[in-house]
Amino acid sequence: MARFPSKFNTSFDENKRAVDALTKGATTRVRNQTAGYITRTLSLAQANSATESELEEQEEIAE
Numbered sequence: 001m002a003r004f005p006s007k008f009n010t011s012f013d014e015n016k017r018a019v020d021a022l023t024k025g026a027t028t029r030v031r032n033q034t035a036g037y038i039t040r041t042l043s044l045a046q047a048n049s050a051t052e053s054e055l056e057e058q059e060e061i062a063e
Contacts, residue, residue, distance in 0.1 A: 001038055010046060012039045 001008055007018045016035040023031065 001041070008038050008042060010039055010043045012036065015039050 004018070004022065007022070008015050012035055015038045016031060019026070019031050019035045019038070023034075026034070
């Protein structure tokens with residue numbers, strides 16, 4: 001993810017294809033585990049950033 005941040009997003013199928021293209025000789029299971037990890041990590045990061053922005057808005061309203 002650090003080397004190719006633009007190749008990954010929150011779609012498992014797209015991440016699976018990207019992992020397959022970037023890795024040579026990986027088994028299907030390893031490819032799917034890696035794509036799942038990337039998808040889950042990006043989804044959680046996206047959810048956390050949304051939560052943080054909602055908290056900031058609530059703080060501004062409270063002031």
